[in-house]
Amino acid sequence: MGAEVRSTCPYCGVGCGVLLSADGSGGLAVRGDPAHPTNRGRLCSKGSALGETVGLEERLLAPQVHGSTATWKDALNLVATRFRKTIETHGSDSVAFYVSGQMLTEDYYVANKLMKGFIGSANIDTNSRLCMASTVAGHRRAFGTDTVPGVYDDLDEADLIVLVGSNLAWCHPILYPRIMAAREKRALRLVVIDPRRTASCEGADLHLALEPGSDVALFNALLAEVARRGAVDRDYVSAHVEGFDPALKAAQGSDPAFTGLSQETLRDFCDLWIGTEKVVTIFSQGVNQSSSGSDKVNAILNCHLATGRIGKPGMGPFSVTGQPNAMGGREVGGLANMLACHLDIENVDHRDAVRGFWNAPAMPEAPGLKAVEMFRAVADGRIKALWIIHSNPAVTLPDADTVQDAIASCPFVVVSDITAATDTARRANVLLPATAWAEKSGTVTNSDRTISRQRAALAPPGEARPDWAILAEVAQRMGFAEGFNWDSEAEIFAEYAALSGLAGTSGKDFDISNRAGLSSSDYDSMPPFRWPDGPAKSGGRFFADGGFYHPDGKARMLALAPRAPAAALTPEHPFRLNTGRLRDQWHTMTRTALSPRLSAHLPEPFVDMHPDDAARLGLAPADLLRLESPQGSAILRLRITRDVQPGHLFAPMHWTGETAPSARIDALIASVTDPVSGQPESKAAAVSAARFEAAWYGFAIATARPRPECAYWALARTDRGFRAELAGTEEIADAEDFARALFGLPDAALQMSKDMAKGRTRLAFMDGEILLAALYLDHKPVRLMRDFLAGLPGTETPWALAGTARGDMPDPGPVVCSCYAVGRNTILRAIGAEGLQSVEAIGASLSAGTNCGSCKAELAALLQQGVSRAAE
Numbered sequence: 001m002g003a004e005v006r007s008t009c010p011y012c013g014v015g016c017g018v019l020l021s022a023d024g025s026g027g028l029a030v031r032g033d034p035a036h037p038t039n040r041g042r043l044c045s046k047g048s049a050l051g052e053t054v055g056l057e058e059r060l061l062a063p064q065v066h067g068s069t070a071t072w073k074d075a076l077n078l079v080a081t082r083f084r085k086t087i088e089t090h091g092s093d094s095v096a097f098y099v100s101g102q103m104l105t106e107d108y109y110v111a112n113k114l115m116k117g118f119i120g121s122a123n124i125d126t127n128s129r130l131c132m133a134s135t136v137a138g139h140r141r142a143f144g145t146d147t148v149p150g151v152y153d154d155l156d157e158a159d160l161i162v163l164v165g166s167n168l169a170w171c172h173p174i175l176y177p178r179i180m181a182a183r184e185k186r187a188l189r190l191v192v193i194d195p196r197r198t199a200s201c202e203g204a205d206l207h208l209a210l211e212p213g214s215d216v217a218l219f220n221a222l223l224a225e226v227a228r229r230g231a232v233d234r235d236y237v238s239a240h241v242e243g244f245d246p247a248l249k250a251a252q253g254s255d256p257a258f259t260g261l262s263q264e265t266l267r268d269f270c271d272l273w274i275g276t277e278k279v280v281t282i283f284s285q286g287v288n289q290s291s292s293g294s295d296k297v298n299a300i301l302n303c304h305l306a307t308g309r310i311g312k313p314g315m316g317p318f319s320v321t322g323q324p325n326a327m328g329g330r331e332v333g334g335l336a337n338m339l340a341c342h343l344d345i346e347n348v349d350h351r352d353a354v355r356g357f358w359n360a361p362a363m364p365e366a367p368g369l370k371a372v373e374m375f376r377a378v379a380d381g382r383i384k385a386l387w388i389i390h391s392n393p394a395v396t397l398p399d400a401d402t403v404q405d406a407i408a409s410c411p412f413v414v415v416s417d418i419t420a421a422t423d424t425a426r427r428a429n430v431l432l433p434a435t436a437w438a439e440k441s442g443t444v445t446n447s448d449r450t451i452s453r454q455r456a457a458l459a460p461p462g463e464a465r466p467d468w469a470i471l472a473e474v475a476q477r478m479g480f481a482e483g484f485n486w487d488s489e490a491e492i493f494a495e496y497a498a499l500s501g502l503a504g505t506s507g508k509d510f511d512i513s514n515r516a517g518l519s520s521s522d523y524d525s526m527p528p529f530r531w532p533d534g535p536a537k538s539g540g541r542f543f544a545d546g547g548f549y550h551p552d553g554k555a556r557m558l559a560l561a562p563r564a565p566a567a568a569l570t571p572e573h574p575f576r577l578n579t580g581r582l583r584d585q586w587h588t589m590t591r592t593a594l595s596p597r598l599s600a601h602l603p604e605p606f607v608d609m610h611p612d613d614a615a616r617l618g619l620a621p622a623d624l625l626r627l628e629s630p631q632g633s634a635i636l637r638l639r640i641t642r643d644v645q646p647g648h649l650f651a652p653m654h655w656t657g658e659t660a661p662s663a664r665i666d667a668l669i670a671s672v673t674d675p676v677s678g679q680p681e682s683k684a685a686a687v688s689a690a691r692f693e694a695a696w697y698g699f700a701i702a703t704a705r706p707r708p709e710c711a712y713w714a715l716a717r718t719d720r721g722f723r724a725e726l727a728g729t730e731e732i733a734d735a736e737d738f739a740r741a742l743f744g745l746p747d748a749a750l751q752m753s754k755d756m757a758k759g760r761t762r763l764a765f766m767d768g769e770i771l772l773a774a775l776y777l778d779h780k781p782v783r784l785m786r787d788f789l790a791g792l793p794g795t796e797t798p799w800a801l802a803g804t805a806r807g808d809m810p811d812p813g814p815v816v817c818s819c820y821a822v823g824r825n826t827i828l829r830a831i832g833a834e835g836l837q838s839v840e841a842i843g844a845s846l847s848a849g850t851n852c853g854s855c856k857a858e859l860a861a862l863l864q865q866g867v868s869r870a871a872e
């Protein structure tokens with residue numbers, strides 16, 4: 001192993017530090033960085049498995065033009081020429097960049113400078129639009145700037161933490177244990193506000209299962225109660241806040257019944273919130289991904305402003321972002337409606353200042369197309385050249401099938417990515433191989449404004465290049481050589497830092513210009529720092545003493561009225577579909593699906609339904625369910641659970657055409673957006689649900705990737721190769737032919753068994769005693785010890801057709817603890833046999849939960865289940 005390199009995790013917005021050791025053969029050991037202020041050495045399950053995702057199996061290693069390998073020179077010339085000619089013929093707004101919260105700040109800076117300063121359009125938007133644009137809008141409306149007031153230390157100092165639309169235990173997994181640890185030391189209370197019961201509820205004092213979209217009504221009710229109980233901080237409001245009276249009047253006129261919560265529950269929540277001075281309200285996608293997302297954010301901010309609980313230790317509203325550099329993108333101008341460094345695109349002084357700094361030939365005077373609008377413009381032909389960088393909009397945009405078709409129909413599409421195996425990249429004219437996380441150097445900003453260096457630990461494979469260098473090469477070929485002639489990301493950072501000085505002189509807050517003169521070696525060794533720099537009297541927090549960024553220096557409270565989700569429930573579409581993330585997957589799985597242990601947690605796409613609804617529809621566990629909306633359809637495995645309310649469904653958002661083509665969940669989502677932020681309503685679709693009537697069901701295991709051709713399939717990696725779930729609508733004429741085609745094994749030795757009475761056929765392909773692949777077919781959902789069978793390919797297994805474990809090899813069940821690969825059945829057996837009474841006892845017995853701790857909430861739930869079983 002080489003010397004350890006300090007870097008950052010590329011997944012969520014927590015922004016953990018990692019230490020990377022290259023093994024010299026392309027492999028990488030990863031551990032948490034004990035010196036990083038965010039995580040102090042800890043990593044969650046995804047971060048711990050980063051080393052499993054750096055292989056070259058699916059990497060794009062050379063440019064491709066129209067499906068053929070090309071030289072960089074030819075590919076870059078083509079991109080520059082097509083963009084230039086499109087602009088000459090159709091104007092600067094006929095082109096667009098769709099970029100990503102996965103990009104480093106330096107990459108973002110170059111893309112933004114090229115589009116806004118030199119092409120002269122603001123048609124650059126980031127996939128962070130899908131993640132936290134409503135927070136940006138809410139912050140700007142309330143504070144006059146998009147600034148998170150608090151810091152992570154507030155989680156240690158709060159006496160009450162409220163999670164709103166945030167499954168923190170799974171989606172920001174290093175922050176949740178931090179709260180649990182604080183709870184062990186003192187009387188910290190936790191409230192979860194979410195229509196769904198999530199893993200975050202395991203440690204909560206109160207769960208408010210409110211109606212989807214009713215957060216404004218809830219926080220209006222809280223604001224009205226704050227006033228009724230005399231808890232308004234009159235001094236703070238009169239000195240620092242405008243709009244209190246109309247906001248309160250609107251809150252008092254708002255009907256709390258809209259939340260669907262009982263008066264007792266509302267009272268309990270108000271008692272806790274109003275009675276606890278040190279309260280942090282954490283909010284995330286459940287707030288943002290809504291047609292009233294900006295209003296939801298402002299409803300939360302209203303309550304904190306009215307009570308002066310902002311910017312002080314242990315109190316404040318706290319947005320936690322999804323992506324590793326969503327915050328960096330917000331700072332550097334990655335959104336179509338922002339300039340750079342929190343400067344405003346509509347402000348002529350700001351525009352002129354940036355124009356002068358860049359010596360820019362063309363600057364847009366108005367915001368560009370936001371993500372959903374951008375792909376509408378692609379569909380209707382207004383956008384004729386599109387560059388997509390590190391994003392998969394063919395899967396993640398609402399109405400994803402239409403977006404996929406729009407990309408395919410666009411005259412010229414460039415995709416820069418690390419892989420060609422995405423639903424988006426497959427529709428590109430030009431593919432440009434970019435460096436991946438462990439090969440990149442630059443900076444990222446996390447949710448508490450800490451800027452950290454990402455440092456390369458691996459050499460770029462093949463012909464991969466950094467994004468900033470690709471963008472600069474294209475800019476130079478478009479005739480903009482002078483503005484894009486950096487030699488390193490350090491030079492770009494220095495220019496960016498210098499630009500931020502304009503924000504300081506324009507009265508804005510994002511000013512890191514004291515780093516403008518940083519040398520390359522200083523940049524390389526730059527430790528994490530939180531802006532604003534310097535000895536902040538409030539520990540790096542904003543707004544404890546006012547100082548807002550509206551012209552009068554005051555914050556704004558807004559008068560808000562609750563609105564129902566835009567997609568109305570109808571007799572044809574009676575279910576409310578919520579979508580979200582899983583613990584061990586990241587976005588469209590281009591990296592996490594490479595890790596067998598991450599794939600073992602929940603290896604198949606699913607939909608959760610309440611038992612009452614399942615009974616009414618005559619459904620049984622493990623049925624396949626077809627969901628339909630006016631936009632599209634999906635087929636998913638049914639899980640029956642009381643975690644969702646009657647009439648509600650939940651499905652994860654990760655699966656794609658590469659892993660489960662019928663489970664592209666955003667194909668069901670209407671392209672309805674928040675009118676202020678442009679963020680799509682991804683969590684409140686109206687859908688129908690009915691059993692998918694399959695003629696047959698199958699489960700497959702194999703050493704090599706199967707190639708399914710059937711109505712439903714879902715593929716996951718295992719330690720031994722792959723596992724797949726299958727189902728079809730037409731009877732299989734010849735099971736052997738079908739299986740040989742599925743596995744690509746035309747000549748392998750076959751074992752086969754048929755049970756005509758039960759309608760079961762089982763086939764195993766062997767190389768001597770070694771199992772190559774097996775397929776288990778049935779006329780109903782296949783019942784097997786799947787997690788046990790998944791470990792058999794490539795081993796001596798002459799008895800695979802049995803489909804069950806031998807007595808000495810018990811089925812571990814689905815993985816719960818990814819770090820130590822401990823399965824659900826193993827845990828339940830140990831709880832029963834050893835009388836385990838606590839999560840710590842499970843850890844002592846099985847090691848589960850003792851490394852990253854991401855599974856502790858699930859262990860607690862299993863403990864409950866085990867205790868209940870014992871009591872039965």
Ligand code: SF4
Pocket residue numbers: 009010011012013014015016039042043044045046047048172173174175
């Ligand atoms: S919480 Fe996990 S996924 Fe998020 S940055 Fe930290 S290690 Fe990465």
